[in-house]
Amino acid sequence: MNLIRLATKNIAGSAFRSGVVFLCALVVAGLSLSTVLLIRGAQESLRLALERLGADVVVVPEGESSRVETALLMGKPTTAWMPQENVSKIANIPGVAVASPQLYLASLANASCCSASELFMVAFDPKTDFTIEPWLKRKLGHELRLGEAVGGHLVFVPEGEENIKLYGYFISLKGNLEPTGMGLDQTLFLTFDTAQDVARISRTRAERPLEIPANSISAVMVKMKPGADAHTAALDIIQKVPNVTPIESPELFQAYRKQITGLLRGMLAVLGITLVLSLVLISLIFSMAANERRREIGVLRALGATRVAILQSLLSEAAILALGGGAVGIVLGALTTFLFRDLIVRSLEMPFLFPSLPSLLTLVGAGLIVALAGVTLAALLPAFRISLQEPAIAMRE
Amino acid sequence: MKIVAALIVILALVIGIVPQFTDCQSQGRAIALQNGKTVPMKCHWTAISEIAMAVPLVGLGAVTAVSKRKESRRIVAGFGSLLGVFVILLPNTLIGVCASSDMLCNSVMKPTLTLAGILVIGLSLVGLVISERKAEPTA
Numbered sequence: 001m002n003l004i005r006l007a008t009k010n011i012a013g014s015a016f017r018s019g020v021v022f023l024c025a026l027v028v029a030g031l032s033l034s035t036v037l038l039i040r041g042a043q044e045s046l047r048l049a050l051e052r053l054g055a056d057v058v059v060v061p062e063g064e065s066s067r068v069e070t071a072l073l074m075g076k077p078t079t080a081w082m083p084q085e086n087v088s089k090i091a092n093i094p095g096v097a098v099a100s101p102q103l104y105l106a107s108l109a110n111a112s113c114c115s116a117s118e119l120f121m122v123a124f125d126p127k128t129d130f131t132i133e134p135w136l137k138r139k140l141g142h143e144l145r146l147g148e149a150v151g152g153h154l155v156f157v158p159e160g161e162e163n164i165k166l167y168g169y170f171i172s173l174k175g176n177l178e179p180t181g182m183g184l185d186q187t188l189f190l191t192f193d194t195a196q197d198v199a200r201i202s203r204t205r206a207e208r209p210l211e212i213p214a215n216s217i218s219a220v221m222v223k224m225k226p227g228a229d230a231h232t233a234a235l236d237i238i239q240k241v242p243n244v245t246p247i248e249s250p251e252l253f254q255a256y257r258k259q260i261t262g263l264l265r266g267m268l269a270v271l272g273i274t275l276v277l278s279l280v281l282i283s284l285i286f287s288m289a290a291n292e293r294r295r296e297i298g299v300l301r302a303l304g305a306t307r308v309a310i311l312q313s314l315l316s317e318a319a320i321l322a323l324g325g326g327a328v329g330i331v332l333g334a335l336t337t338f339l340f341r342d343l344i345v346r347s348l349e350m351p352f353l354f355p356s357l358p359s360l361l362t363l364v365g366a367g368l369i370v371a372l373a374g375v376t377l378a379a380l381l382p383a384f385r386i387s388l389q390e391p392a393i394a395m396r397e
Numbered sequence: 398m399k400i401v402a403a404l405i406v407i408l409a410l411v412i413g414i415v416p417q418f419t420d421c422q423s424q425g426r427a428i429a430l431q432n433g434k435t436v437p438m439k440c441h442w443t444a445i446s447e448i449a450m451a452v453p454l455v456g457l458g459a460v461t462a463v464s465k466r467k468e469s470r471r472i473v474a475g476f477g478s479l480l481g482v483f484v485i486l487l488p489n490t491l492i493g494v495c496a497s498s499d500m501l502c503n504s505v506m507k508p509t510l511t512l513a514g515i516l517v518i519g520l521s522l523v524g525l526v527i528s529e530r531k532a533e534p535t536a
Contacts (some may be wrong), residue, residue, distance in 0.1 A: 019400075154498055335515065339508030342498045 003309070010293075014204035017285055018321055021375065023324025024278040029371035030333035032248050035267040036363055037355065038344065042260045045181035046253055047352035049073065052180055055221040056230040058252060059090055059099075062243045068219060069253055073351055075152070077120040081216040084117070084220045086241050088365050093236045095228030099210070100128035102265025103195055104218035107166045108208060119155070119225035120187045123195035129343050130223055132189045133175075139175055139311045146197060146240030148172045151192040153179035164188070168205025186341030217320055222246075260350060275374065282378035286318065290386035301391035311387040319320070319372060326371025401524045402462035405477065407457055407512050408520070412484055415513075416444035418507040421495055440494040440502035443487050447510060450484050452470025454517065461524055470528035477521030485514035 011018040049072070060068045063082040071078040084101065089098040103123035124132055126143050132150065136143060144150065149164070149171045156173075157163060163170035171190065179185055190198075202210040211273045216290065222237075224230050234246040290297075297310055303314075336353055338342070355363065417423065420440045427435035457477050464470050487512045488494050494502040 156496055159496065335512060339512055340504070342504040343508070346499075346504065 003313050003316050004221050004320070004340030006313050007320055010313075010317050010318060014151070014289065017289055021285055021318070021321045022281055022325040022328075023333065024282050025322045025375050026329035026332070028275055028278050028329070028374055029326035029367045030336075031271055032331030032370050033330050033333040033363055033367040035271050035335050036366070037334065037360075038267065038348075038352065039260065039264050040355055040359070040363070041181065041337075041341075041352040042263075042350050044355060045353040046140065046256065046260075048180040049182050049184060050249055050252060052177075053221065053249075053252075054223065054358040056224040056249050057222040057234050057237070057265055058247045058249075059086070059222060059237060059244050060218070064085065065245045066255065067248055069247075069255065071104060071120055071183060072187075073183045073253055073256055074349060075106075075120045075186035077118050079104055079106060079248075080218045081213055082218070082244060083169030084217050086217045086244060087217065088243045090222060090237060091378060093233055093240065095224055095230075095233045096133065096222055097225040097228075098128055098130055098221075098223040099339045100221045100223075101125050101217040102131060102219045102221060103192065105195060105210065105212070107237070108206065119164075120183065120190050120358070121166070122187055123192050124189060125192050129221075131221045133223060135177060139356045144174065144191050144194070146191075146193055148174050149174050149188050149194065150188045151189070152172075152177055152185035157186055167198050167210045169200035169201045171198070179353060180351070199344055206243065256350060263350065279374055279378040281383065282318075282375055283357060285313070286379040286382040290382045294386065294389065297386055297389070298393075299389045301389075307387045311383050313387070314383035315376055316378060318375050318383070323368065324373075328369045329371065333367070334360065334364070366394045398527055399462050401520050401527070402458045404458075405461060405517060405520055405524075406458035408517050409451045409454035409458060412454065412510060412513050412517075413448050413510050414441075416447045416506050419501045419509070420444040421500060421502055424501055431466055438502075439492055440488075440500075440506060443492040443494060443502075443510075444506070445486050446492060446502045447484065450480055450487070454484075467528055471525060472502075474521045474525035474528070477524070481514045481517035481521060483514075483519060484512050486499065526536055 010059075026390040047343075053072070058068070061080045061082040067078045068080055071074050086100045087099050090096060102125075105123060107119040107121065118261070124321075126133060133143070136150065140150075147170070151164075151173055153176055155164075156178060163172050166188075171188070177184070195210075199210040199212045204209075222230075222233065224233060232247050234248050237244065237246040300310060301307075325390075341352055341354060398533050420443070421427070421438040422441040424443075427437055430436060456475070457473055457480070461470070461477075464473060483491075488502075488507045494500070494507045494526070498504060
């Protein structure tokens with residue numbers, strides 16, 4: 001009988017004990033993978049969001065930075081206004097390559113004139129935009145016409161309809177952007193002309209008209225010239241443009257970064273406690289098992305089994321249970337995180353993007369190693385102690 | 398085998414009960430027609446259909462616990478897997494749920510049923526493997 005067969009026979013022979021070790025490995029691996037997936041997903045989502053915005057500095061009205069960040073990150077509709085003349089002031093600041101204005105608008109909630117409830121709408125200037133225009137040129141091959149829009153990954157035309165109805169205006173959805181796992185996925189992008197047209201039509205067709213104050217914009221996306229310092233430009237903006245807050249790209253979504261860091265610490269603490277408790281439990285179980293099997297191990301030793309063979313047999317048993325439990329835990333952890341991602345995003349109020357397959361496979365491997373190393377380590381001491389016992393003493397006891 | 402049977406029964410209860418509290422009807426949402434009447438959204442029909450999956454699954458769990466013969470266990474495992482597939486297909490393909498990710502039917506009911514369906518299939522297969530490895534009792 002080889003080692004693996006002996007180990008599997010021992011596992012089958014003590015179903016309860018093996019079940020507990022299996023469950024511990026399952027919990028440790030599943031929890032480890034879910035925690036890492038959530039943190040990596042949030043970080044990846046933030047990175048993609050910054051990439052998608054493509055701005056080195058975002059200029060928003062003073063005191064509105066938190067609301068604008070929440071809108072961009074979580075898709076929570078907001079409106080914020082500042083004078084349009086700020087665009088030219090910002091564009092003239094040394095080092096600024098492009099300054100592109102945006103309008104932040106919101107659809108009506110539960111209104112018959114809107115088929116999408118509380119949709120965040122971003123209107124952009126096609127002449128200067130560098131956020132959506134490159135995608136449009138690549139995917140559509142042309143700019144958006146009047147009445148056309150593109151949506152984030154989760155924006156869709158309601159079932160049975162051909163267009164999205166907003167403020168009584170029918171908008172044709174021309175395409176969807178790639179997922180980012182954040183608010184941009186639930187945002188509708190349209191041109192300034194379409195936004196003004198929606199506002200005009202809404203006066204007669206909507207329950208409440210869409211108000212866009214004259215000569216106003218919501219934010220300015222700033223792209224710096226190569227080599228120019230964004231921080232210096234941001235300081236210049238504060239001095240030369242009144243009542244605005246420039247947010248540098250690395251500072252963007254800072255509140256959410258802190259939230260993710262806090263979440264990371266909390267999750268790591270829970271994971272650490274679970275890991276320690278599981279290892280202590282596994283160690284206890286293996287100590288009990290070693291004591292119970294003292295006589296059996298004595299017989300094996302008397303029949304010629306070496307100390308190393310006994311140690312290997314016990315560790316093989318632990319490794320098989322760790323790999324089995326770890327594999328099931330990883331599958332369950334990944335499945336649960338994937339299936340409940342929308343609920344997680346809404347409950348934790350943080351962006352999340354499920355990692356790509358290669359990245360997931362790396363994490364799966366890491367989770368299995370954690371389970372295998374943890375369980376084997378916990379079983380090592382009791383297995384080593386029992387393997388040292390003299391066969392005659394063990395059999396007599 | 399008794400653990401597998403108990404888990405199948407628990408999952409059957411989840412499949413039968415959770416949709417009844419997470420469909421749009423239970424949240425007071427319905428489609429308003431032009432004549433003023435309201436009709437339930439499609440997630441409600443998925444929730445009702447899942448009861449039809451949950452009831453035989455409870456029976457299946459009971460049969461799994463008491464059946465001794467390999468042949469009957471094979472049939473039970475096959476039927477269990479089939480029911481698991483339908484538990485997944487109902488909210489995902491056959492009937493569906495509401496499209497908006499903000500709705501509870503989309504964010505809770507659909508993933509719960511998908512996960513429960515996968516687990517039912519997995520447990521049925523585990524039951525099959527266990528029964529195949531066990532020696533059949535002699536009459």
